[in-house]
Amino acid sequence: MFVGLAIILAGYFVYSRYLAKKVYRLSATHRTPAHEFKDGVDYIPTNKFVLWGHHFTSVAGAAPIVGPAVAIIWGWGPAFLWVTLGTVFFAGMHDLGALWASARNKGQSIGTLSGRYIGPRGRNLFLAIMFLLLVMVNAVFAVVISGLLVSQPSAVIPTWGAIVVALLIGQAIYKLRWNLAVVSIAGVVALYGLILLGDRFPIVLPETIMGLSASAFWIIVLFIYAGIASLMPVWMLLQPRDYINGLQLFIGLGLLYAAILLSAPTMVAPMINQNTPPDTPGIVPLLFVTIACGAISGFHGMVSSGTSSKQLDKETDARFVGYFGAVGEGLLALVTLLVVSAGFQTLADWEEVYHAFNEGGAGAFVAAGGTVLSNGLAIPESLSATVLATMAVLFAATTMDTSVRLQRYIISEIGELMGLKLKPLIATVLVLLFGLGLAFGADPSGEGGMIIWPLFGTTNQLLAALTLSIITVILVRKRRPFLPVLLPLMFVLVMSVSALVVQLGTFYGQGNWLLLGMGIVILIAAIWVIIEAAVTLNRVRNQPPEPEDEDVAVAAQAGADGR
Known part of the structure; x- marks a missing residue:
């Protein structure tokens, strides 16, 4: 625990300073898109702590819990190295870079930037990959949330009550102009009050509702809510919801780390598992896509360039929002590894849960984390499970909120390329239809989200690589390191x-034609974009350096003055 914390925090205090000063060269005087295009809906200059809360919880979701809690099947050692080193040298650099690149280009999404820096063909392919990833994000997270609401009915009241708390916080901050510290304390107290209430009065749905299973019913309700939330101004619900959830997560992290420190539980999981179940794939390359969020994630670049860059008050805030947002996710992934390694009584108990690949996940985190909290802080196991289930649900829900909003932008952008101008409501309806179609189309019971989990992780990492290719081209054009x-x-x-090639073979062997078809499309598009980026990179190396934004502004002003 101490080694992991030291590595990750050193990344923020040392390495991120180098990136901010030498590579991205953040400037406090640069006018950000939030000020240039301020509209009170999407472009809003935001306090960096509030924006960090929005950004962090949007990118975190359930993935840094699910991924590590599945990858532990190979042993905690490899997962530990990938989470810690990945956070420092991959995730933080990627998230900060995407945020900087977008802020320097009028808040444009990474997909739009691909058109500027590698051409329209690359942009079209980039948009296709982003679209498919967002469909998977929405389906996967809806299934994860619904599963937790069914298995932990005590999380129902705090999950939906948090929406009311967020709406009140939004009004208090932006309309009533209340002190942020007072609002934050009141919001956290209200949220934990709801958790106590939910633990006392769990809400268990009947097995069937209007002919739907409880899980399927929750999936539909979640999509409807996410669609409505995505159409509201960010200050009204999305921002305050993410902010208060960010505070709640750090409190939850503090409780878990404190419980581990006080109880010093035994690591029953092996450091390197020599007795993996027969269906477990090879650790290389699958480890690096099973743990995506928590090490590096392409979805983060979409959030950085899709919503966070439009709310950045000062460019120098990007280091705290972007890199420290990745640090927060790394801390969540690290504590997940700790509790699923040490939250079981014996190795036999651990092996009973991890009897097959893709087992564990959020359920193992809630159960094992509840045991750790109970042993370390004497919190009743029922309440501990409620706290952790609520934490997982709220972060998955905030990611889903942001994802639906981002996919609306992508669909609108694709429509413009086809000569269609889609209204936000129409684009949102299409988003919901695609997400529900995948969740129920892959499995009529509504479990399609987990069926596509392997492809989700791979596509997420491919998108991260494509985002890094755009950032590399920008840096080379500016003659930066x-x-x-x-x-x-x-x-x-x-x-x-x-990993994708390996998975395509698996999908073919299983006769899973849906995932096989999606995987082939993603592979072809990704390779094509990389080739386009490589060709562009080779060309720009021999071109004059791109002038800095400040130089362009000075030249424009000189021309206006007739000088």
Whole structure:
């Protein structure tokens, strides 16, 4: 625990300073898109702590819990190294870079930036990959949330009550102008009051509702809510919801780390598992796509360039929002590894849960984490499970909120390329139809989200590699140091492409034609984008350096003055 914390925090206090000063060269005087295009809906200059809460909880979701809690099947040692080193040298650099690149280009999404820096063909392919990933994010997270609401009915009241708390916080901050510290304390107290209430009065749905299973019913309700939330101004619900959830997560993390420190539980999981179940794939390259969020994630680049860049008050805030947002996710992934390694009584108990690949996940985190909290802090196991289930649900829900909003942007952008101008409501309806179609189309019971989990992780990492390729091109054009981006890009690209090839063979053997077809499309598009980026990179190396934004502004002003 101490070694992991030291590595991750050193990344923020040391390595992120180098990136901010030498690579991205953040400027406090640069006018951000939030000020340039301020509209009170999407472009809003935001306090960096509030924006960090939005960004962190949007990118965190359930993935840094599910991924590590599945990858532990290979042993905690490899997962520990990937989470800690990945957070420092991959995730933080990627998230900060995407946020900087978008803020320097009028808040444009990474997909739009691909059109500017590698051409329209690359942009179209990039948008296709982003679209498919967002469909998977929405389906996967809806299934994870519904499963937790069914298995932990005590989380129902705090999950939906948090929406009311967020709406009140939004009004208090932006309309009533209340002190942020007072609002934060009141919001946290209200949220934990709801957790106590939910633990006292769990809400168990009947087995069937209007002909639907309880899980299927929750999935539909979640999509309807996410659609409505995505159409509301960010200050009204999305921002305050993410902010208060961010505070709640750090409290939850503090409780878990404190419980581990006080109880010093035994690591019953092996450091390297020599007795993996027969169906477990090879650790290389699958480890590096099973743990995506918590080490590096392409979805983070979409959030950085899709919503966070439009709310950045000062460019220098990007280091705290982007890199420290990745640090928060790394801390969540690290504590997940700790509790699923040490939250079981014996190795036999651990092996009973991890009897097959893709087992464990959020359920193992809640159960094992509840045991750790109970042993370390004497919190009743029922309440501990409620706290952790609520934490997992709220972060998955905030990610789903942001994902639906981002996919609406992508669909609108694709529509514009086809000569269609889609209204936000129409684009949102299409988002919901695609997400529900995948969740129920892959499995009529509504479990399609977990069926596509392997492909989700691979696509997520491929998108991270593509995002890094755009950042590399930008840095080369500006004659900035680019090796801190290029080297991680090459590693992630090799691992994600290798993993996708392995998975395509598995899908073919299983006769899973849906995932096989989606995987082939993603592989072809990704390789094509990388080729386009490589060609562009080779060309721009021999071109004059791109002038800095400040130089362009000075030249424009000189021309206006007739000088």
